[in-house]
Amino acid sequence: MLSADDPLPFRPERVLIAGVTGVGKTSLAGRIAARWDLVHHELDALHHGxxxxxxxxxxxxxxxxxATDRWITEWQYTSKGTNEILPRRADLLLWLDYPFRIARRRLIRRTWKRRMFRTELWNGNVEPNLWHALTVRGDENILDWQKNTRTKWDERMPRIETEHPHLTIVRLRHPRETERWLAR
Known part of the structure; x- marks a missing residue:
């Protein structure tokens, strides 16, 4: 596993970005897609009708x-079958392993903005109103989902390293590390 300071041994062409909900996977994928001329496939847009x-x-x-040659995507929907497809084809995995307080702040800000301004997302969907985020509990609440799944990548990463030895993994532990890594 590489750190933010380790140089990449190759020019990646198929990139996965992993991390807890709300950490910034999609934003980073868009930035990298523009820099490296990759096609960004947003999994939420493909999943939600x-x-x-x-x-x-x-x-x-x-x-x-x-199956194509050049892409970047967020690694999610692992229980829906993406585990069987994406890591086999990817050559780089960026793991956004930020402190929970940073991920939490980012998700709260994103959730608040989308719900207050009724932002249209994928296929005409709009997140429920802000009251929903404050009153509903369990998997239907994005804040609960984040809290309940915050350690899943810590638990999965040793197995991912073993099962996919071809996959270069870069662990980024803070947004400053990510910016430093991008600058290199």
Whole structure:
């Protein structure tokens, strides 16, 4: 596993970005896509159909872009089958392993903005109002989801390293490290 200070041994062409919900995977994917001339495939856009219904074509769409030569995406929907597709094709995994307080602050800010301004997301979907985020509990609440899954990448990473030895992993522990890594 590489750190922010280690040089990459190659020019990546298929990149996964892992991290807890709200940490900034999609924003970073967009920035890297522009810098490295990669196609950004946003998994949320592929997964969510109208009215937040999972699209039946989701895994077919993931397989299709994963088979191409140059892409970047967020690694999520692991329980829905992306574990079987994405890490086999990727050559670089960026792990945003930021302190929980940073991830939490980012998710609260994003959730508040999207819900207050009724931001249209994928396929016409709009997140529920702010009251929903404050009153609903469990997996239906994005803040609870983040809290309950915050250690999943710590738990998975040793297995990922073992099962995918071809995958170069860069662990970025703070947004400042990420910026320093990008500058290199």
């Amino acid at each position: 109208p009215n937040w219904t999972p699209r039946p074509e989701f895994l077919d769409d993931v397989r299709a872009f994963a």
